[in-house]
Amino acid sequence: xxxxxxxxxxxxxxxxxxxxxxxxxxxxxxxxxxxxxxxxxxxxxxxxxxxxxxxxxxxxxxxxxxxxxxxxxxxxxxxxxxxxxxxxxxxxxxxxxxxxxxxxxxxxxxxxxxxxxxxxxxxxxxxxxxxxxxxxxxxxxxxxxxxxxxxxxxxxxxxxxxxxxxxxxxxxxxxxxxxxxxxxxxxxxxxxxxxxxxxxxxxxxxxxxxxxxxxxxxxxxxxxxxxxxxxxxxxxxxxxxxxxxxxxxxxxxxxxxxxxxxxxxxxxxxxxxxxxxxxxxxxxxxxxxxxxxxxxxxxxxxxxxxxxxxxxxxxxxxxxxxxxxxxxxxxxxxxxxxxxxxxxxxxxxxxxxxxxxxxxxx
Numbered sequence: 169x170x171x172x173x174x175x176x177x178x179x180x181x182x183x184x185x186x187x188x189x190x191x192x193x194x195x196x197x198x199x200x201x202x203x204x205x206x207x208x209x210x211x212x213x214x215x216x217x218x219x220x221x222x223x224x225x226x227x228x229x230x231x232x233x234x235x236x237x238x239x240x241x242x243x244x245x246x247x248x249x250x251x252x253x254x255x256x257x258x259x260x261x262x263x264x265x266x267x268x269x270x271x272x273x274x275x276x277x278x279x280x281x282x283x284x285x286x287x288x289x290x291x292x293x294x295x296x297x298x299x300x301x302x303x304x305x306x307x308x309x310x311x312x313x314x315x316x317x318x319x320x321x322x323x324x325x326x327x328x329x330x331x332x333x334x335x336x337x338x339x340x341x342x343x344x345x346x347x348x349x350x351x352x353x354x355x356x357x358x359x360x361x362x363x364x365x366x367x368x369x370x371x372x373x374x375x376x377x378x379x380x381x382x383x384x385x386x387x388x389x390x391x392x393x394x395x396x397x398x399x400x401x402x403x404x405x406x407x408x409x410x411x412x413x414x415x416x417x418x419x420x421x422x423x424x425x426x427x428x429x430x431x432x433x434x435x436x437x438x439x440x441x442x443x444x445x446x447x448x449x450x451x452x453x454x455x456x457x458x459x460x461x462x463x464x465x466x467x468x469x470x471x472x473x474x475x476x477x478x479x480x481x482x483x484x485x486x487x488x489x490x491x492x493x494x495x496x497x498x499x500x501x502x503x504x505x506x507x508x509x510x511x512x513x514x515x516x517x518x519x520x521x522x523x524x525x526x527x528x529x530x
Protein backbone atom coordinates (compact mmCIF):
# COMPACT_ATOMS: atom_id res chain seq x y z
CA UNK A 169 0.00 0.00 0.00
CA UNK A 170 1.28 3.43 -0.94
CA UNK A 171 1.16 6.14 1.70
CA UNK A 172 1.37 9.90 1.27
CA UNK A 173 4.87 11.30 1.66
CA UNK A 174 6.32 14.78 1.81
CA UNK A 175 6.62 16.58 -1.50
CA UNK A 176 10.09 16.80 -3.00
CA UNK A 177 10.66 19.49 -5.63
CA UNK A 178 13.39 21.42 -7.40
CA UNK A 179 15.57 19.91 -10.13
CA UNK A 180 18.99 19.49 -8.53
CA UNK A 181 22.05 18.62 -10.58
CA UNK A 182 25.18 17.31 -8.88
CA UNK A 183 28.17 19.25 -10.19
CA UNK A 184 30.88 17.68 -8.02
CA UNK A 185 31.18 14.92 -5.43
CA UNK A 186 33.69 15.30 -2.59
CA UNK A 187 35.05 12.09 -1.05
CA UNK A 188 37.58 13.54 1.38
CA UNK A 189 37.39 16.74 3.44
CA UNK A 190 34.18 18.65 4.03
CA UNK A 191 33.59 21.81 1.93
CA UNK A 192 31.88 24.99 3.06
CA UNK A 193 32.36 27.71 0.43
CA UNK A 194 31.72 27.76 -3.30
CA UNK A 195 32.02 30.62 -5.75
CA UNK A 196 31.55 30.76 -9.51
CA UNK A 197 33.42 33.46 -11.41
CA UNK A 198 32.07 35.55 -14.28
CA UNK A 199 33.81 33.16 -16.70
CA UNK A 200 32.37 30.04 -15.07
CA UNK A 201 35.39 28.94 -13.03
CA UNK A 202 34.34 27.14 -9.85
CA UNK A 203 36.24 27.54 -6.58
CA UNK A 204 35.76 25.57 -3.36
CA UNK A 205 37.16 25.95 0.13
CA UNK A 206 37.67 23.48 2.97
CA UNK A 207 38.12 24.88 6.51
CA UNK A 208 40.26 23.15 9.12
CA UNK A 209 37.48 21.56 11.17
CA UNK A 210 39.13 18.24 11.94
CA UNK A 211 39.36 16.66 8.49
CA UNK A 212 42.72 16.12 6.81
CA UNK A 213 42.66 19.28 4.70
CA UNK A 214 45.33 19.15 2.01
CA UNK A 215 44.43 22.48 0.38
CA UNK A 216 42.01 24.90 1.98
CA UNK A 217 41.22 26.57 -1.40
CA UNK A 218 40.89 24.71 -4.70
CA UNK A 219 39.58 25.19 -8.21
CA UNK A 220 37.54 22.47 -9.90
CA UNK A 221 39.31 21.75 -13.20
CA UNK A 222 37.93 18.91 -15.33
CA UNK A 223 36.51 17.30 -12.21
CA UNK A 224 39.80 17.52 -10.31
CA UNK A 225 40.49 19.63 -7.21
CA UNK A 226 43.50 21.82 -8.00
CA UNK A 227 45.10 23.87 -5.16
CA UNK A 228 44.45 27.56 -5.76
CA UNK A 229 46.28 29.74 -6.49
CA UNK A 230 49.03 27.22 -5.68
CA UNK A 231 49.89 24.53 -3.16
CA UNK A 232 52.57 26.83 -1.77
CA UNK A 233 49.98 29.43 -0.80
CA UNK A 234 47.90 26.65 0.77
CA UNK A 235 50.82 25.75 3.05
CA UNK A 236 50.53 27.95 6.14
CA UNK A 237 53.76 29.42 7.49
CA UNK A 238 53.44 30.43 11.18
CA UNK A 239 56.49 32.67 10.80
CA UNK A 240 54.67 34.65 8.09
CA UNK A 241 50.99 34.13 8.93
CA UNK A 242 49.86 36.81 6.50
CA UNK A 243 51.26 34.97 3.47
CA UNK A 244 49.71 31.51 3.43
CA UNK A 245 46.19 30.18 3.91
CA UNK A 246 45.40 28.33 7.14
CA UNK A 247 41.64 27.76 7.41
CA UNK A 248 39.55 29.45 4.75
CA UNK A 249 35.85 29.73 5.51
CA UNK A 250 34.57 31.73 2.53
CA UNK A 251 35.50 32.61 -1.04
CA UNK A 252 33.76 35.15 -3.27
CA UNK A 253 34.37 35.83 -6.96
CA UNK A 254 33.16 39.40 -7.39
CA UNK A 255 32.34 39.31 -11.11
CA UNK A 256 35.05 41.89 -11.76
CA UNK A 257 38.07 39.62 -12.07
CA UNK A 258 38.92 39.06 -8.42
CA UNK A 259 38.52 36.11 -6.05
CA UNK A 260 38.26 37.22 -2.43
CA UNK A 261 39.48 34.65 0.11
CA UNK A 262 38.51 34.96 3.78
CA UNK A 263 40.94 33.15 6.05
CA UNK A 264 39.72 32.72 9.63
CA UNK A 265 43.17 31.58 10.85
CA UNK A 266 41.06 29.83 13.50
CA UNK A 267 41.16 26.05 13.03
CA UNK A 268 38.33 24.28 14.87
CA UNK A 269 36.93 27.65 16.00
CA UNK A 270 39.96 28.31 18.21
CA UNK A 271 41.28 31.83 18.80
CA UNK A 272 42.63 33.29 15.52
CA UNK A 273 46.38 32.99 15.12
CA UNK A 274 47.89 36.45 15.49
CA UNK A 275 48.30 38.10 12.09
CA UNK A 276 46.71 35.17 10.28
CA UNK A 277 43.10 36.35 9.97
CA UNK A 278 42.91 38.08 6.62
CA UNK A 279 41.04 38.89 3.43
CA UNK A 280 43.05 38.12 0.31
CA UNK A 281 42.38 39.44 -3.20
CA UNK A 282 43.52 37.19 -6.06
CA UNK A 283 43.61 38.38 -9.67
CA UNK A 284 41.76 35.77 -11.71
CA UNK A 285 43.63 36.62 -14.91
CA UNK A 286 47.14 36.22 -13.52
CA UNK A 287 46.19 33.94 -10.59
CA UNK A 288 48.45 36.09 -8.43
CA UNK A 289 47.70 37.62 -5.04
CA UNK A 290 47.06 41.33 -5.47
CA UNK A 291 46.27 42.45 -1.92
CA UNK A 292 46.25 41.10 1.62
CA UNK A 293 44.19 42.80 4.32
CA UNK A 294 44.79 41.99 7.99
CA UNK A 295 42.98 43.26 11.06
CA UNK A 296 43.85 44.93 14.34
CA UNK A 297 43.21 43.18 17.65
CA UNK A 298 40.24 45.46 18.39
CA UNK A 299 38.54 44.26 15.19
CA UNK A 300 39.42 40.57 15.15
CA UNK A 301 39.00 39.52 18.77
CA UNK A 302 40.20 36.32 20.41
CA UNK A 303 36.61 35.12 20.07
CA UNK A 304 36.20 36.15 16.41
CA UNK A 305 35.39 33.69 13.66
CA UNK A 306 35.40 35.39 10.25
CA UNK A 307 32.60 33.64 8.42
CA UNK A 308 31.35 35.22 5.22
CA UNK A 309 32.05 38.30 3.12
CA UNK A 310 30.39 40.51 0.54
CA UNK A 311 32.12 43.09 -1.65
CA UNK A 312 30.88 46.48 -2.88
CA UNK A 313 33.32 48.21 -5.23
CA UNK A 314 31.17 51.34 -5.57
CA UNK A 315 31.84 52.83 -2.14
CA UNK A 316 35.02 54.70 -1.27
CA UNK A 317 38.08 54.83 -3.51
CA UNK A 318 38.45 51.08 -4.02
CA UNK A 319 35.37 49.60 -2.41
CA UNK A 320 34.45 47.99 0.90
CA UNK A 321 34.07 44.49 2.26
CA UNK A 322 31.39 43.48 4.75
CA UNK A 323 32.29 40.47 6.90
CA UNK A 324 30.33 38.52 9.51
CA UNK A 325 31.83 37.55 12.86
CA UNK A 326 30.02 34.33 13.76
CA UNK A 327 31.64 33.87 17.14
CA UNK A 328 30.58 30.91 19.27
CA UNK A 329 32.11 32.30 22.48
CA UNK A 330 31.91 36.10 22.16
CA UNK A 331 29.86 38.85 20.56
CA UNK A 332 28.57 38.59 17.03
CA UNK A 333 29.22 41.57 14.78
CA UNK A 334 29.70 42.86 11.27
CA UNK A 335 33.17 43.99 10.24
CA UNK A 336 33.55 46.75 7.64
CA UNK A 337 36.83 46.90 5.72
CA UNK A 338 37.86 49.83 3.50
CA UNK A 339 39.65 48.21 0.55
CA UNK A 340 41.40 51.47 -0.29
CA UNK A 341 42.95 52.26 3.08
CA UNK A 342 42.89 48.86 4.75
CA UNK A 343 41.13 50.34 7.77
CA UNK A 344 38.42 48.25 9.39
CA UNK A 345 35.93 48.54 12.24
CA UNK A 346 33.20 46.54 13.97
CA UNK A 347 29.52 47.48 13.91
CA UNK A 348 26.47 46.05 15.67
CA UNK A 349 28.95 44.50 18.07
CA UNK A 350 26.93 42.22 20.35
CA UNK A 351 23.68 43.72 19.07
CA UNK A 352 20.44 41.75 19.05
CA UNK A 353 20.52 41.41 15.27
CA UNK A 354 24.01 39.86 15.13
CA UNK A 355 23.63 37.74 18.27
CA UNK A 356 22.24 34.25 18.68
CA UNK A 357 18.52 33.97 19.34
CA UNK A 358 18.47 32.73 22.96
CA UNK A 359 15.18 30.92 22.37
CA UNK A 360 16.35 29.13 19.23
CA UNK A 361 17.39 25.48 19.15
CA UNK A 362 17.66 24.07 15.61
CA UNK A 363 15.96 20.81 14.76
CA UNK A 364 17.65 18.96 11.92
CA UNK A 365 16.92 15.46 10.63
CA UNK A 366 14.35 14.98 13.36
CA UNK A 367 16.47 15.85 16.40
CA UNK A 368 17.56 18.93 18.31
CA UNK A 369 21.01 20.02 17.16
CA UNK A 370 23.13 20.47 20.28
CA UNK A 371 26.69 19.89 21.40
CA UNK A 372 26.79 16.29 22.67
CA UNK A 373 29.98 15.12 24.35
CA UNK A 374 31.18 11.54 24.60
CA UNK A 375 30.20 11.45 28.27
CA UNK A 376 26.63 12.37 27.39
CA UNK A 377 26.71 15.98 28.53
CA UNK A 378 24.95 18.47 26.27
CA UNK A 379 25.05 22.20 25.70
CA UNK A 380 23.48 24.66 23.32
CA UNK A 381 25.27 25.17 20.00
CA UNK A 382 25.07 28.91 19.42
CA UNK A 383 26.58 30.70 16.43
CA UNK A 384 26.27 34.45 15.85
CA UNK A 385 26.10 36.51 12.62
CA UNK A 386 26.79 34.22 9.68
CA UNK A 387 25.00 34.66 6.35
CA UNK A 388 25.33 37.97 4.53
CA UNK A 389 24.05 39.44 1.27
CA UNK A 390 23.93 42.86 -0.35
CA UNK A 391 21.34 44.48 -2.58
CA UNK A 392 22.21 45.00 -6.28
CA UNK A 393 22.69 48.75 -5.76
CA UNK A 394 24.77 48.28 -2.61
CA UNK A 395 22.32 50.26 -0.50
CA UNK A 396 20.99 47.45 1.73
CA UNK A 397 23.00 44.90 3.68
CA UNK A 398 21.22 41.70 4.73
CA UNK A 399 22.49 39.39 7.45
CA UNK A 400 21.42 36.61 9.76
CA UNK A 401 22.85 34.76 12.77
CA UNK A 402 23.21 31.03 12.18
CA UNK A 403 21.33 30.43 15.43
CA UNK A 404 18.20 32.26 14.33
CA UNK A 405 15.50 32.08 11.69
CA UNK A 406 15.30 35.85 11.28
CA UNK A 407 16.59 37.97 8.40
CA UNK A 408 17.85 41.45 9.25
CA UNK A 409 18.85 44.42 7.12
CA UNK A 410 20.39 47.86 7.43
CA UNK A 411 20.93 50.71 4.98
CA UNK A 412 24.62 50.88 4.18
CA UNK A 413 24.63 54.69 4.04
CA UNK A 414 23.91 54.69 7.77
CA UNK A 415 27.06 52.67 8.43
CA UNK A 416 29.17 55.49 6.99
CA UNK A 417 27.07 58.40 8.27
CA UNK A 418 29.26 60.15 10.84
CA UNK A 419 26.14 61.60 12.42
CA UNK A 420 25.01 58.11 13.42
CA UNK A 421 26.88 56.67 16.38
CA UNK A 422 27.60 52.95 16.27
CA UNK A 423 25.58 52.48 19.44
CA UNK A 424 22.58 53.90 17.60
CA UNK A 425 22.88 51.69 14.51
CA UNK A 426 20.75 48.92 16.01
CA UNK A 427 17.77 51.30 16.01
CA UNK A 428 17.90 51.35 12.21
CA UNK A 429 18.12 47.58 11.74
CA UNK A 430 15.02 46.08 10.14
CA UNK A 431 13.73 42.65 11.15
CA UNK A 432 12.38 41.26 7.88
CA UNK A 433 10.80 38.21 9.48
CA UNK A 434 11.50 34.50 9.61
CA UNK A 435 13.03 33.07 6.44
CA UNK A 436 14.16 29.79 7.99
CA UNK A 437 17.51 29.06 9.62
CA UNK A 438 20.28 29.77 7.12
CA UNK A 439 23.98 29.38 6.71
CA UNK A 440 24.65 31.09 3.36
CA UNK A 441 22.74 33.69 1.32
CA UNK A 442 23.22 35.29 -2.10
CA UNK A 443 21.51 38.06 -4.08
CA UNK A 444 20.47 37.93 -7.73
CA UNK A 445 20.53 40.90 -10.10
CA UNK A 446 16.82 41.59 -9.57
CA UNK A 447 17.23 41.82 -5.80
CA UNK A 448 15.92 38.36 -5.00
CA UNK A 449 17.74 36.72 -2.09
CA UNK A 450 18.35 32.98 -2.06
CA UNK A 451 19.04 31.42 1.33
CA UNK A 452 19.57 27.95 2.66
CA UNK A 453 17.10 26.49 5.15
CA UNK A 454 19.15 23.86 6.95
CA UNK A 455 16.31 22.69 9.21
CA UNK A 456 14.11 21.79 6.27
CA UNK A 457 16.52 20.56 3.57
CA UNK A 458 15.50 23.49 1.44
CA UNK A 459 16.52 26.60 -0.48
CA UNK A 460 14.39 29.65 0.22
CA UNK A 461 13.48 32.66 -1.93
CA UNK A 462 13.06 36.14 -0.45
CA UNK A 463 11.75 38.59 -3.04
CA UNK A 464 12.38 42.35 -2.92
CA UNK A 465 8.77 42.91 -1.80
CA UNK A 466 9.42 40.72 1.25
CA UNK A 467 7.40 37.72 0.12
CA UNK A 468 9.01 34.33 0.71
CA UNK A 469 8.72 30.92 -0.90
CA UNK A 470 10.72 27.72 -1.37
CA UNK A 471 12.80 27.05 -4.48
CA UNK A 472 13.76 23.47 -3.68
CA UNK A 473 13.06 20.87 -1.02
CA UNK A 474 15.03 17.64 -1.26
CA UNK A 475 16.47 15.18 1.29
CA UNK A 476 19.81 15.47 -0.52
CA UNK A 477 20.06 19.08 0.65
CA UNK A 478 21.89 18.11 3.82
CA UNK A 479 22.95 21.44 5.30
CA UNK A 480 23.10 23.89 2.39
CA UNK A 481 26.13 26.01 3.17
CA UNK A 482 27.46 28.72 0.84
CA UNK A 483 25.49 29.79 -2.26
CA UNK A 484 26.75 31.33 -5.51
CA UNK A 485 25.12 32.37 -8.78
CA UNK A 486 27.04 31.58 -11.95
CA UNK A 487 27.04 33.28 -15.36
CA UNK A 488 24.96 30.32 -16.56
CA UNK A 489 22.13 31.59 -14.31
CA UNK A 490 22.32 28.56 -12.05
CA UNK A 491 22.36 28.72 -8.26
CA UNK A 492 25.24 26.66 -6.87
CA UNK A 493 25.48 25.42 -3.28
CA UNK A 494 27.35 22.88 -1.19
CA UNK A 495 25.56 20.19 0.80
CA UNK A 496 28.08 19.29 3.50
CA UNK A 497 26.24 17.41 6.27
CA UNK A 498 27.52 19.78 8.96
CA UNK A 499 24.82 18.56 11.35
CA UNK A 500 26.33 15.04 11.32
CA UNK A 501 29.74 16.06 12.67
CA UNK A 502 31.21 14.33 15.72
CA UNK A 503 30.58 17.25 18.08
CA UNK A 504 26.84 16.78 17.81
CA UNK A 505 26.79 12.99 18.23
CA UNK A 506 28.90 12.01 21.25
CA UNK A 507 32.08 11.66 19.22
CA UNK A 508 30.56 9.63 16.39
CA UNK A 509 30.99 10.92 12.84
CA UNK A 510 27.68 10.33 11.04
CA UNK A 511 28.67 12.03 7.79
CA UNK A 512 28.38 9.89 4.66
CA UNK A 513 30.61 10.51 1.65
CA UNK A 514 30.30 12.05 -0.77
CA UNK A 515 29.48 15.63 0.05
CA UNK A 516 27.95 17.37 -2.94
CA UNK A 517 28.06 20.56 -4.93
CA UNK A 518 24.62 21.00 -6.46
CA UNK A 519 23.14 23.52 -8.84
CA UNK A 520 19.60 24.48 -9.77
CA UNK A 521 18.49 26.75 -12.61
CA UNK A 522 17.03 30.10 -11.52
CA UNK A 523 17.29 32.08 -14.77
CA UNK A 524 18.89 35.08 -13.07
CA UNK A 525 22.30 36.71 -13.09
CA UNK A 526 24.31 37.45 -9.95
CA UNK A 527 24.08 40.95 -8.52
CA UNK A 528 26.81 43.31 -9.68
CA UNK A 529 29.29 44.82 -7.23
CA UNK A 530 30.34 47.75 -9.41
